[in-house]
Amino acid sequence: LWAWGAWAGFKVWGWDEDAAARQRALGQGLPVAAGLADLAAQVPAPRRLLLSLPAGEATAAVLRALQPALQAGDLIIDAANARYQDSQDHAAQLAERGVAFVDAGVSGGVFGAQAGYCIMAGGGAPAFAKARPLLHACAAPGGLLHVGGAGEGHRVKTVHNGIEYGLMQAYAEGFELLQRSGGGALDLAAIARLWGQGAVVRSWLLELAGAELAQDPGLDRYEGRVGENSTGRWAAELAQAHGVAVPALQAALEARARSRQAPSFGSKLLSGLRARFGGHSEAA
Amino acid sequence: LWAWGAWAGFKVWGWDEDAAARQRALGQGLPVAAGLADLAAQVPAPRRLLLSLPAGEATAAVLRALQPALQAGDLIIDAANARYQDSQDHAAQLAERGVAFVDAGVSGGVFGAQAGYCIMAGGGAPAFAKARPLLHACAAPGGLLHVGGAGEGHRVKTVHNGIEYGLMQAYAEGFELLQRSGGGALDLAAIARLWGQGAVVRSWLLELAGAELAQDPGLDRYEGRVGENSTGRWAAELAQAHGVAVPALQAALEARARSRQAPSFGSKLLSGLRARFGGHSEAA
Numbered sequence: 374l375w376a377w378g379a380w381a382g383f384k385v386w387g388w389d390e391d392a393a394a395r396q397r398a399l400g401q402g403l404p405v406a407a408g409l410a411d412l413a414a415q416v417p418a419p420r421r422l423l424l425s426l427p428a429g430e431a432t433a434a435v436l437r438a439l440q441p442a443l444q445a446g447d448l449i450i451d452a453a454n455a456r457y458q459d460s461q462d463h464a465a466q467l468a469e470r471g472v473a474f475v476d477a478g479v480s481g482g483v484f485g486a487q488a489g490y491c492i493m494a495g496g497g498a499p500a501f502a503k504a505r506p507l508l509h510a511c512a513a514p515g516g517l518l519h520v521g522g523a524g525e526g527h528r529v530k531t532v533h534n535g536i537e538y539g540l541m542q543a544y545a546e547g548f549e550l551l552q553r554s555g556g557g558a559l560d561l562a563a564i565a566r567l568w569g570q571g572a573v574v575r576s577w578l579l580e581l582a583g584a585e586l587a588q589d590p591g592l593d594r595y596e597g598r599v600g601e602n603s604t605g606r607w608a609a610e611l612a613q614a615h616g617v618a619v620p621a622l623q624a625a626l627e628a629r630a631r632s633r634q635a636p637s638f639g640s641k642l643l644s645g646l647r648a649r650f651g652g653h654s655e656a657a
Numbered sequence: 658l659w660a661w662g663a664w665a666g667f668k669v670w671g672w673d674e675d676a677a678a679r680q681r682a683l684g685q686g687l688p689v690a691a692g693l694a695d696l697a698a699q700v701p702a703p704r705r706l707l708l709s710l711p712a713g714e715a716t717a718a719v720l721r722a723l724q725p726a727l728q729a730g731d732l733i734i735d736a737a738n739a740r741y742q743d744s745q746d747h748a749a750q751l752a753e754r755g756v757a758f759v760d761a762g763v764s765g766g767v768f769g770a771q772a773g774y775c776i777m778a779g780g781g782a783p784a785f786a787k788a789r790p791l792l793h794a795c796a797a798p799g800g801l802l803h804v805g806g807a808g809e810g811h812r813v814k815t816v817h818n819g820i821e822y823g824l825m826q827a828y829a830e831g832f833e834l835l836q837r838s839g840g841g842a843l844d845l846a847a848i849a850r851l852w853g854q855g856a857v858v859r860s861w862l863l864e865l866a867g868a869e870l871a872q873d874p875g876l877d878r879y880e881g882r883v884g885e886n887s888t889g890r891w892a893a894e895l896a897q898a899h900g901v902a903v904p905a906l907q908a909a910l911e912a913r914a915r916s917r918q919a920p921s922f923g924s925k926l927l928s929g930l931r932a933r934f935g936g937h938s939e940a941a
Binding site: 480481482484485488489490491493512513514515516517518520521525528529532533535536537538539540542543544546547549550551553554555558559560563564566567568569570571572573574575576577578579608611612614615616617618619620621622623624625627628631637639650 | 764765766768769772773774775777796797798799800801802804805809812813816817819820821822823824826827828830831833834835837838839842843844847848850851852853854855856857858859860861862863892895896898899900901902903904905906907908909911912915921923934
């Protein structure tokens with residue numbers, strides 16, 4: 374559930390298939406429908422429906438359940454990660470009923486809820502125009518762009534996540550190298566903080582790494598078995614389909630697979646970063 | 658030549674083996690010696706000598722040439738990149754003559770001259786205490802740290818550069834993937850700018866990539882044959898010596914080697930980044 378009753382000038386209804394989540398929402402004053410069909414009946418047309426669901430069948434099933442209640446003029450925004458081809462299909466299917474569809478790749482992790490998200494939106498110009506006010510309200514200043522037609526938002530987000538995998542792997546290797554080659558004598562949190570002041574490697578992920586290392590220098594909170602959502606693999610598939618070599622991404626994917634067999638200090642840092650930006654829990 | 662006559666409260670003399678560089682310095686009012694021996698004779702003791710020379714024999718040769726004129730109480734700072742083992746050797750050799758040595762890993766590229774550098778300093782506590790005022794004057798706010806004993810500054814800088822190789826490769830792959838899979842239709846500069854606003858992949862290197870793509874969307878200015886200084890290979894050697902897997906770094910090194918045979922859009926972006934932060938020229 375993304376939203377809270379009346380929010381940023383929007384009147385918001387929520388729904389989640391999990392009854393406990395619906396109860397929490399009700400407790401926070403968010404009107405909650407009993408089911409998807411009720412939700413569509415309850416919300417006056419034209420509606421803007423924002424989905425944030427696991428990619429693939431979970432999203433497709435909700436779209437199928439919603440379709441009978443949808444009317445021409447409605448808008449659906451898929452704000453989760455998705456294969457961009459699925460989003461192209463959804464846009465085409467909904468267009469037949471006069472329903473607009475925007476695929477919104479959303480980055481910023483759990484920090485985005487406060488600071489505003491970075492949103493890569495795909496869809497036709499009329500669909501984007503309908504979605505724009507709501508997406509603008511969710512975005513960081515300057516953090517909304519209509520990147521292209523249907524599917525392009527999710528394609529750009531897939532590539533974003535592929536880059537993210539490589540960046541995280543580069544930091545994981547570096548901090549493990551400092552830790553192992555220095556016999557544990559270096560103050561890694563202090564070095565991460567130092568690098569934040571003018572070094573070429575400075576970044577938001579480095580800030581998160583520094584916060585993690587300051588809180589738990591040995592990263593003992595993590596088992597170091599690193600999971601993944603599917604976006605890294607989708608990026609690798611996209612690269613293969615277009616003949617683009619992505620060795621750093623491949624290295625990152627393989628390192629995560631290997632971490633499930635043999636965790637390391639570096640893979641613990643990957644877990645720490647995933648916990649910080651994504652709320653993914655990989656505790657020991 | 659790093660310095661300009663009287664600077665930040667320091668009186669500065671310069672020397673460069675290139676006569677044209679010495680002439681330029683004289684033209685800017687910087688006292689310049691005729692040779693290294695003259696320089697040492699000209700500067701009153703105790704002296705702080707800051708070297709920024711190619712690693713290996715070039716640095717060692719200047720240290721040998723300086724030694725006869727050095728006195729106990731003098732300080733030498735090696736502010737270039739160097740193998741950390743060489744810096745440990747230099748520290749030990751100079752200590753026999755009572756000369757302090759600090760190995761200062763310096764990041765920030767050509768921007769550092771204005772914004773201040775990020776400096777990772779290695780050496781004994783008395784040596785660092787002598788070097789501190791000068792290094793502090795060169796550093797960005799918060800950008801100076803005494804990371805450990807002799808050699809540790811250059812070791813940490815080596816790992817920093819290893820991370821930098823991986824980060825650059827991740828961005829190069831991602832932007833090439835956007836360019837190739839999108840048939841050139843995406844506005845890559847706008848996407849780089851967007852990602853700077855709240856996305857997980859935001860960083861200083863991404864800002865540079867965005868500036869490069871805004872100025873030259875096809876990156877046609879570059880041949881895409883990407884060079885390297887030695888620091889990436891030193892980082893890989895360090896990893897091998899300590900049994901640390903660094904697949905993203907290896908991927909970056911191999912991609913640069915491959916770029917010299919078969920340039921790509923991604924390798925042109927690497928050249929663009931190297932030009933922006935390091936002043937390295939790899940124009941077409």
